[in-house]
Amino acid sequence: MTEAGRSEAKPCIATRQDGQPCRSFALPGSAYCYTHDPARAAERIEARRRGGQHTSKAHRFRALLPPRLVPVFERLEQAMESVEQGSISPSQAQALAALARAMVAVLESSELAERLKEIETMLEGRDGRA
Numbered sequence: 001m002t003e004a005g006r007s008e009a010k011p012c013i014a015t016r017q018d019g020q021p022c023r024s025f026a027l028p029g030s031a032y033c034y035t036h037d038p039a040r041a042a043e044r045i046e047a048r049r050r051g052g053q054h055t056s057k058a059h060r061f062r063a064l065l066p067p068r069l070v071p072v073f074e075r076l077e078q079a080m081e082s083v084e085q086g087s088i089s090p091s092q093a094q095a096l097a098a099l100a101r102a103m104v105a106v107l108e109s110s111e112l113a114e115r116l117k118e119i120e121t122m123l124e125g126r127d128g129r130a
């Protein structure tokens with residue numbers, strides 16, 4: 001009955017499809033791991049669907065990214081894997097995603113501002129010539 005240091009490491013109570021007990025750890029506040037938690041079934045299907053699309057396009061997509069966004073993208077990729085493995089909770093991942101969206105919004109608006117400036121400079125030059 002020594003629970004010291006193992007309070008978070010409760011095993012999942014589910015049985016796998018092959019009849020063996022699940023060896024993953026239960027999520028905090030649940031008797032099940034991420035894979036077996038009935039409350040997360042819909043979430044899981046959605047994550048798998050997005051994950052599939054994600055991996056098939058990941059390389060092409062990464063090549064299109066502005067270099068400044070590559071680390072953000074990689075962090076999100078890691079977070080997705082961590083959620084699937086159950087090492088971070090979906091709500092933690094959602095918090096990460098919200099922060100990433102905020103970062104991207106800032107980068108995008110600064111990029112837009114730069115472009116706008118270029119266009120304005122271009123137009124001023126044209127006006128001067130006319």
Ligand SMILES: [Zn+2]
Nearest residue numbers: 012022033036
């Ligand atoms: Zn399980």
